[in-house]
Amino acid sequence: xxxxxxxxxxxxxxxxxxxxxxxxxxxxxxxxxxxxxxxxxxxxxxxxxxxxxxxxxxxxxxxxxxxxxxxxxxxxxxxxxxxxxxxxxxxxxxxxxxxxxxxxxxxxxxxxxxxxxxxxxxxxxxxxxxxxxxxxxxxxxxxxxxxxxxxxxxxxxxxxxxxxxxxxxxxxxxxxxxxxxxxxxxxxxxxxxxxxxxxxxxxxxxxxxxxxxxxxxxxxxxxxxxxxxxxxxxxxxxxxxxxxxxxxxxxxxxxxx
Numbered sequence: 001x002x003x004x005x006x007x008x009x010x011x012x013x014x015x016x017x018x019x020x021x022x023x024x025x026x027x028x029x030x031x032x033x034x035x036x037x038x039x040x041x042x043x044x045x046x047x048x049x050x051x052x053x054x055x056x057x058x059x060x061x062x063x064x065x066x067x068x069x070x071x072x073x074x075x076x077x078x079x080x081x082x083x084x085x086x087x088x089x090x091x092x093x094x095x096x097x098x099x100x101x102x103x104x105x106x107x108x109x110x111x112x113x114x115x116x117x118x119x120x121x122x123x124x125x126x127x128x129x130x131x132x133x134x135x136x137x138x139x140x141x142x143x144x145x146x147x148x149x150x151x152x153x154x155x156x157x158x159x160x161x162x163x164x165x166x167x168x169x170x171x172x173x174x175x176x177x178x179x180x181x182x183x184x185x186x187x188x189x190x191x192x193x194x195x196x197x198x199x200x201x202x203x204x205x206x207x208x209x210x211x212x213x214x215x216x217x218x219x220x221x222x223x224x225x226x227x228x229x230x231x232x233x234x235x236x237x238x239x240x241x242x243x244x245x246x247x248x249x250x251x252x253x254x255x256x257x
């Protein structure tokens with residue numbers, strides 16, 4: 001029987017400096033991963049990213065930071081090249097990065113559109129591309145998308161709109177990389193209890209989202225917790241390796257198709 005454990009493996013985590021990405025990194029190391037590359041984008045995330053790397057090292061892993069805008073194709077190349085140079089091989093690639101813009105269609109500017117598609121679609125594509133070029137045999141790629149891909153709602157045209165292409169990238173990549181045993185999946189969480197969510201929402205919207213999921217009353221906030229999502233990522237890159245080409249809506253019954 002094939003060994004699907006994470007012990008001794010290495011990972012690249014985009015947006016790994018805080019929130020969900022940081023928790024995924026810690027759970028990987030606690031399960032025996034030997035090396036983690038933590039990507040972050042903006043200077044405002046540097047302190048959190050440095051703390052995360054320090055915690056990973058304290059747990060016994062080799063870890064390093066990489067700062068860069070992954071919508072710049074070359075930054076994806078540099079990120080994975082540095083990981084290979086540092087660790088020898090890369091086994092897992094997880095992309096939790098993205099931006100959310102909530103506006104009525106009439107208010108969306110060209111700059112809003114370009115920013116959203118750069119972060120959520122272009123960066124995701126070239127991260128998957130470089131992961132596919134780099135990952136060792138029987139590796140895994142996971143991208144965080146959004147449960148809004150299956151929602152019928154106003155004001156969120158360009159956020160799920162710019163995440164939607166990732167489903168197609170995921171399916172195509174799973175076919176193309178499958179001959180090397182690489183699984184490729186996407187996870188669509190519901191609204192998560194992080195600053196990423198609250199920065200876009202009114203008090204009334206928060207109240208609605210906190211009660212909209214079928215399982216809301218069993219969540220400490222009514223929202224998706226990062227602790228609900230990180231174990232699913234871990235499962236997909238270990239025992240759930242046979243799942244590939246899928247978008248999994250992990251949202252407590254917030255939306256469904």
